[in-house]
Amino acid sequence: MRVLNCADTGVLVEVADLDQVIALGAALETAPLPGVTDVVPAARTVLLRLSPGTDPAGVAAAVTRIPLAADVTRRTGETVTIPVHYDGEDLADIAELLGSSPREVVRAHTAATWTVAFCGFAPGFGYMVGDDPRFRVPRRAEARTRVPKGSVALAGEFTGLYPRSSPGGWQLLGHTDVVSWDLERDPPGLLRPGVRVRFEEAA
Amino acid sequence: MSSLEVLATGPMSTVQDTGRFGHAALGVGRSGAADACSHALANRILANPPEAATLEVTLGGLRVRARGPVTVAVTGAPTPVRIDGRGAALNEVLHLPDGAELSLGVPARGLRSYLAVRGGIDVPPVLGSRSTDVLAGLGPALPEPGDLLPIGPAPQARPLLDHVPTAPVGADEVCLRVRLGPREDWFTERAHRTLFDDLFEVTPRSDRVGARLAGPALERSREGELPSEGMVPGSLQVPTRGEPVLFLADHPVTGGYPVIAVVCAADLPVAAQARPGTRIRFVQWR
Numbered sequence: 001m002r003v004l005n006c007a008d009t010g011v012l013v014e015v016a017d018l019d020q021v022i023a024l025g026a027a028l029e030t031a032p033l034p035g036v037t038d039v040v041p042a043a044r045t046v047l048l049r050l051s052p053g054t055d056p057a058g059v060a061a062a063v064t065r066i067p068l069a070a071d072v073t074r075r076t077g078e079t080v081t082i083p084v085h086y087d088g089e090d091l092a093d094i095a096e097l098l099g100s101s102p103r104e105v106v107r108a109h110t111a112a113t114w115t116v117a118f119c120g121f122a123p124g125f126g127y128m129v130g131d132d133p134r135f136r137v138p139r140r141a142e143a144r145t146r147v148p149k150g151s152v153a154l155a156g157e158f159t160g161l162y163p164r165s166s167p168g169g170w171q172l173l174g175h176t177d178v179v180s181w182d183l184e185r186d187p188p189g190l191l192r193p194g195v196r197v198r199f200e201e202a203a
Numbered sequence: 204m205s206s207l208e209v210l211a212t213g214p215m216s217t218v219q220d221t222g223r224f225g226h227a228a229l230g231v232g233r234s235g236a237a238d239a240c241s242h243a244l245a246n247r248i249l250a251n252p253p254e255a256a257t258l259e260v261t262l263g264g265l266r267v268r269a270r271g272p273v274t275v276a277v278t279g280a281p282t283p284v285r286i287d288g289r290g291a292a293l294n295e296v297l298h299l300p301d302g303a304e305l306s307l308g309v310p311a312r313g314l315r316s317y318l319a320v321r322g323g324i325d326v327p328p329v330l331g332s333r334s335t336d337v338l339a340g341l342g343p344a345l346p347e348p349g350d351l352l353p354i355g356p357a358p359q360a361r362p363l364l365d366h367v368p369t370a371p372v373g374a375d376e377v378c379l380r381v382r383l384g385p386r387e388d389w390f391t392e393r394a395h396r397t398l399f400d401d402l403f404e405v406t407p408r409s410d411r412v413g414a415r416l417a418g419p420a421l422e423r424s425r426e427g428e429l430p431s432e433g434m435v436p437g438s439l440q441v442p443t444r445g446e447p448v449l450f451l452a453d454h455p456v457t458g459g460y461p462v463i464a465v466v467c468a469a470d471l472p473v474a475a476q477a478r479p480g481t482r483i484r485f486v487q488w489r
Contacts, residue, residue, distance in 0.1 A: 004385035007465035007488065010435040012385040025228075038227035040433030042457050047433025049227065052468055119230035120431060120457030123339050126230075156430075164340065183329060183341075189229045 001068070003060040011048045011059045015068065018117050018129060018157075021046055023068045025118070025193060033062050041118040041193060043127070043156075078195045082161070083202035084110075084152050088172035090140070094154060097137045097171075106201060108132055109173065114159055114197040119189065124163035124181030126191025135159070143169035150175045152199070159199075161191065176202070205271030207320065209350040210304065213264020217411070218324050218343045218352075219317075220256040222452070223332040230456050233436070234336035237411055237452040237475035238315050241279035241372065245319030248276040248296060248367055250360035255323030256333035258346070260316045262478070263309040267318070269299035273354065274321035274362075280313025280373050280476060295366045313373025314478040321362075325355035338412050338453040373476045376402075379466050380488035381439065386429065386461035390441070394421040398439075398464060398485050406446060407479040412455070413440075413448040414477055421447060421463060431457045437466035437474065439485075449483075451475055 001020075004012040015021055025041040028048070032039075035054030040047040048059055086106045088094075095102045112130035119126050139155045144167065147153070151162040153170035160170055163181035180190045191197065219242060222235025236242030236259055246255050258265065263282045275297050277284050284291040285306045291297050299305060307316055326333050326343040335342040346352060387395065403418035421441050434440070434457060438450045442460045449466065450458075451474065466474055467488045477483060 005382060005465075006385055006435045006462070007382040007437060007467045009437060009465065009468050010433070012432065037224050038233070040227045040456060042432045043430035045430075045432040047435070049233075049433075049435060118457075119228060120433075121230060121455065123226075123229060123231045123341060187229065188330070193228055 001064060003064060005056055005060075006047070008056055009050055011050065011056050011063065013046045013048065013063055014044060015046070018043065020068050022117060022193070024066065027066050027068070033059055035059055040120070042120060043118070079198060080190060080195060081198045081200055082176050082178050084174045084176050084199050085202045086174040088152070088174045090171040091173060094137055094171050094173060098134055108134065109159070110199050110201055114199070116191045116193050116195045116197065117158075118193055119191065122163055122166055124189040124191065125160060126180070126189070126195070128159040128191065128197055129157055130159065137171050139169040140171060143167055147172065148175065150177060152176055205269065205273050205354050207273065207324075207352040207354065208268040208270050209346045209348055209352065210266035210268055211264060211348055212346055213260060213262060213307070215261040216265050216346055217259050217335040217337070218256050218326055218333050218346065219259045219335065220333045221254050222334050223330050226330055227433070227456055231330060231341065232336055232339060232453060232456045234332065234334040234339075234342065234453050236317065238279055238317070238472040240472035241315070241317045244294070244367065244369065245276045245278040245317040248278070248294065248362060248364070249274060249319050249321040250358055250362045251319060251321060251323055252358060255319065255355070256326065257320070258318040258324065260307055260318060261314060263307045263316065265318065266304060266306040269301055269303045269305070270351065271301050273299045275299060275305065276319050277307065277316055278319070278369070279316040280310035281371070282310040282316040283308035292366065294369055296362045310373065312371070313476040315475060320354050322355040322357045325353040336453050337410065338455060373478065374481070376482040376484065377473050377477055378484050378486055379470045379474055381464040381466050381485045382488050383464045385465075387463055389423055389425055389429070389461035390463050391422045391424045394463065397421060399487060403447070403483045403485070405477045405479050405481045405483065408446070409479060411451055411453040413450045414474060415446040415448050416483065417446060429459055429461050431459045434458045434462070435465060437468070437471050438462040439464045439466070449474055
């Protein structure tokens with residue numbers, strides 16, 4: 001664990017891998033640290049945002065004392081199933097990148113169990129990691145100026161679901177009619193850290 | 204209940220309060236008044252609670268009409284205030300009779316002025332805040348001519364001072380205190396020196412997300428992509444190509460480019476008032 005400073009507004013904790021991110025995020029949810037207003041888990045880091053006047057050194061010292069128990073990783077009750085039309089513009093490219101066929105990509109994507117590791121990029125955009133290590137693709141060389149709402153896409157080790165239309169550089173695998181972000185719902189986000197996700201082929 | 208009728212909004216006016224807390228894990232940023240200091244002052248003048256929503260007015264141009272008697276205060280960038288054509292002061296309790304028209308001109312310095320109303324602007328909150336997050340598309344819609352902005356019930360406390368003196372807001376050249384990190388090791392020693400020795404200029408491609416800066420290149424010491432990580436307001440993010448961005452209130456929750464330094468919290472309001480053309484000098488904050 002490495003603790004990096006963000007002036008007096010945040011403490012950025014860098015850990016070894018995504019499992020430790022999830023473990024630290026879970027520990028901070030169970031036992032919040034005083035002076036921390038928001039916890040932002042990401043791929044290899046957890047950012048602690050501080051309320052005004054909080055001493056970053058004190059928070060840094062407290063966070064290094066948190067044990068990162070391996071068994072708390074990816075433990076959650078909730079599973080959501082998301083029907084996907086696997087008709088994305090990049091499906092053929094993805095298959096080629098994975099040295100496979102489009103059919104086999106769909107089979108493997110629906111066979112894997114995915115877990116929301118963290119959210120970011122946009123409200124309700126969950127970064128999902130799967131238990132099939134083959135799913136690793138680079139971002140597109142050039143980002144699209146508009147990725148439609150509901151697009152299911154891949155980048156790095158993650159599957160993502162665009163909660164609304166936005167620019168984006170992820171590889172488009174398909175689309176879903178599931179609404180992943182709805183302010184009338186509590187909580188508004190379907191894909192919250194820790195939630196397990198299964199994809200199925202939409203009829 | 205009184206309200207404000209919007210007649211004109213200028214280049215950009217938004218409803219803002221102190222922002223959304225506790226939703227970052229869902230990918231929801233804090234948003235809120237870019238110059239939190241001027242926002243807080245406007246509320247204090249009117250004895251509003253600090254979280255009451257105000258209008259953040261970018262480079263003036265706002266015109267509103269009082270529907271019913273309304274008490275207001277204007278703070279931040281020194282916009283020329285007029286009530287029914289007559290000049291009025293900044294940082295002062297102003298009473299608008301029913302039907303009076305308040306207009307804000309283009310400020311000579313600074314970027315953002317705040318119009319607070321006694322009772323606060325009472326649009327429905329979204330996830331606990333009345334702030335419009337322009338990046339996430341969250342919160343109240345941008346006010347448009349013809350809109351009626353509801354005003355909340357006046358607080359019990361009464362304004363104590365008619366006028367509050369403040370330090371001038373906005374300047375041609377500003378100094379921002381920063382601390383190196385969290386990713387200063389992604390940049391060369393020379394980039395560190397450049398950051399403190401040279402001047403940067405705010406470009407017109409700036410908004411509530413961030414101030415984009417023109418200036419000397421900040422040279423990387425390593426190649427590769429940084430895995431996306433959480434960002435704080437005041438982060439000076441340096442993309443592989445293009446202008447460094449000094450993140451403001453509506454910054455993305457996470458970002459994939461390294462942050463060379465972060466502006467200290469006390470100087471964020473100064474950064475938020477740096478209009479395009481403003482020169483910025485960064486100094487080490489210890």
